[in-house]
Structures are given as C-alpha cells and as structure tokens.
C-alpha cells in the first residue's frame with residue numbers, strides 16, 4: 652500500500668499516511684489541528700505522467716524496445 656504525503660494549510664504541516672490508492676484523494680484529518688482540508692502532496696514515489704525525461708527506461712511500461720532514453724521515432728517516447 653503506498654504512502655501518501657499530505658500538507659495541511661491550516662497549521663502548515665506535512666504528514667505521511669499509508670492509504671490505499673482508492674482512498675488517496677479522500678478527505679483526511681490533520682493529526683495536528685483536526686482539519687479536514689489537508690491536500691495530498693507529491694509522494695516519494697515518482698508521479699506518473701508528465702515529463703519524466705530523466706527516467707531511463709529499464710523494463711518500464713512506457714516506450715518500445717527501441718527506446719534508449721532519447722527520442723524514439725517508432726513510439727514517440
């Protein structure tokens with residue numbers, strides 16, 4: 652089960668919570684002030700999507716077999 656990081660705007664703290672992916676965006680109570688407004692911050696794990704140019708594909712799910720980090724003409728990655 653992944654660990655998500657939340658940031659509370661009320662008391663300006665961050666805290667980690669282990670939740671299922673289905674509950675990742677559900678409201679969560681701040682352990683400090685009890686507010687239900689903490690927003691999910693970026694987790695320690697890489698965010699899927701967006702521009703991740705630095706990640707060299709080592710058996711990853713994206714790209715084709717011809718991809719070697721650079722631009723690939725066959726799949727666009």
Ligand SMILES: [Zn+2]
Nearest residue numbers: 659662681684
């Ligand atoms: Zn708080």
